[in-house]
Amino acid sequence: MLDIQIKNFSELTTKELYDILQLRSEVFVVEQDCVYQDMDGKDTVALHVLGFKDTVLVAYARLFQAGHYFNEPSIGRVVVTKNERHQKYGHDIMLASIDVLKQQFNASVIKISAQCYLKKFYNDLGFKETGNTYLEDGIPHIAMIKN
Template sequence: MNLTHQIKLFGQLSVNELYDLLRMRSEVFVVEQNCVFLDQDNKDQQCYHLLLYADGKLAAYSRLVPAGISYPEVSIGRVVTSPASRGTGLGRKIMELAIQSCHELFGPVPIRIGAQTYALAFYQSLGFVSEGEVYDEDGIEHIEMVLEAKLM
């Protein structure tokens, strides 16, 4: 499997790239998870978008959110792997790239996420630590997690 990735600001995304990432997000977050919510939350325009391709096809995606938009800290959100790419390690790869990219873009800062609780162990394996109480977001249990600042 040949992996490549790109990081782009919203305005740098081509129409096809934007369509592909929004389609993947809808396929998983709305259809697969049976969760009716407005995915387009007016944050995309202020974020970086990490697109991971396997053999030229979009296989995973995440949104890199500057501090002050979702949380006081930098954040990683809308992490998604295409159903066709599950079980291949691309979920871990997109998160490793997202963490690395956040540190390259924003410096050695803490990163906060709102994790679905079913993926708690996965995020813990990447160094994230739970903070606060479990909360409901669009009918799915979540918990905030923080990865402490990385010394460069």
């Protein structure tokens, strides 16, 4: 079971921030072989959803109020360390993220930019594709909405 913590940027410890950036780099840059600018200046306005197994960060997502990333409240940078994906922690971190958006931002609609190979994963969480696929940092993505 994950220990899920929700923090504003200013509440993150230096170690937590380092662990977040390391996890995102490990998966999005190294594992997916994608050179892109992860530190995009948006972390300071995001809510951070951290999933710990014991004391190790193994899952993460960042959340935005409407207007900070998309017109709708949104979830991004959803990531689980490779050796823990079989535990279904992606599901856990997404469910926690959806709950936080509903509780803290009164979200009735949530938008994500999903990597296309994860469509079924997001469909199972209630997200539906909208629009056409597009490349984001060289990886096929699709916009998805949950009502």
